[in-house]
Amino acid sequence: MLRPNFHRLPTTSRWIVILGVTATALGFTFTFNAGLNAQIASGAAISIVVLGLTWLTGWSGQISLGNSGFMACGGYFVGVWANHHAATPLVISLLFATAAGALGGLILAVPATRLRGPYLAGATLAFATVTSSLVYVFGNWTGGPTSQLFLNSLTTPSWFARMFSGIQASLNSSAQYGADLAICVAAIAFLFMSNLFHSRLGRAMTLVRDNDVSAELMGINLRRTRTIAFVIAAALGGLGGGLQTLLNGSVTPGSFPLTISITLLTLMVLGGIGTLTGAVLGGLIFAVSSNVINWLCSTAGISSTSNLGTNMQGIVFSVLLMTTMLIAPQGISGNIVRGYRHLMQRFTSKIDNSPA
């Protein structure tokens, strides 16, 4: 299977594309209302987690159903830390979230790198379950099962407001600042990962995924490589979870449910497994999904508080997942690339066949 090859572009081109997409997304936040900006912020945070998952599953060939656990590691660390050290700078909080996720990944990697297939999926699922249980076990810090840890809400820094005051006077809206912040954090994560996909480690991951015997024969330590893959994916999960907590201004035991692991997996498949573009698309789909689901419910006359209404997201994502697997197993990004190649082939063959 030949996959979309954005990561094969030269470094400068990759950076230009990522920075261009970031600038465009930032530009849109100036035109969006607060609700849409909040959705974009959430989508950007989720795209970081999907990026980690696509690295782990698409690139190193290890399946994970435990990404909600990584998100919880980052999210709860930020929440608990902020409750004791409210003045912690944003960047430090996000770095802590990343480190907390990475630590969770390292702990999981010890048994997980020995397992394959359904056993690995089971182990990662168990990790996600254990992580949510830890919230109850460490109730003194986390507040236990029913409480909600509140953080200081994000406020637009004065320098940021000054910088854009000429463009929009009402920039102080925390929703827009949250969206801009999430987009910038996601952009940094994508820049980092685009380099990693292109690196020696990225190539080693592919070989380990495709042919682990060949990888060993090339002198690659399989367990170390798989562990690194887990730690990086978990770090991104922690970063996404921490960012989500900062954006929400709170964290509860229900913030990172087990079902989000399945949603993440669906978003990765929908976007395209193992591609940076797929992770961006996954985040975008997540961002707009609530609007689409609300529209579906109102069109069909389903109350959003009814049993069917509350489960509509799961139903929609399941249908989308099955449809994608049937008609476009390479996901949306794979189909875009296939369509583009098809068009280019037709175009070049027309030129070749045209009379001189």
Next chain:
Amino acid sequence: MIRVAHLTVKYGAIAALTDVSFEVRPGSITAVLGANGAGKTTLLRTISSLMTPSQGEIFLGDTALVGQKTEDIARLGVAHVPEGRGVVAEFTVEENLRLGALSSPENSAHAVAAQFERFPVLAQRRKQYAATLSGGERQMLALARALVARPTVLLLDEPSLGLSPMVTADIMTTISTLSREEKLTVVLVEQNAKSALRIADHAVVLHVGTVVADAPAGDVANNDDLKRFYLGLVK
């Protein structure tokens, strides 16, 4: 030099190799021949520590290989090109070659450039995906990739598998040239005994996991009994 001493390897209760002993001289080509199920691939896999013997020792010079990790053996300078070649189909020729430098401190750009010089056919296809290469080109790529790390020992498992006689002859010539020019020690596992004996200095013939002949290649090539009973070369 590689020395295999009293090697026994089992798959559960079934012995794939029984008390196998032989030596491979430095800079020589040793062909390991035999029918299907003779234990040829098992032998190579055991040298690379992909399998653990139940008995016996393998030495690379004075270094014992049994018990070492596969990746450490690769770092000792033993390159193993497995059956099926193991190239990554979705990588280009150049990217596949760069995989060869993953565990090597060598400058990968220089090492890859050296292989392009050695294999001009690969240089012409450097941006082409491995999936689109012919069988012979894939074998060249697998060979070149193994050489990127500048090994001292090359273990080749069925390099002629699925190739036409002409391409097989090309591959064998390349292996022979490599061994001569680079002073590479080559252990060549082959079903195609005729082609292998043409370039080998020495031959080890296996039959159901035991050594039935360990002699200069010329002697094996001229021994009608060996050729008839074990190599299927004389009707």
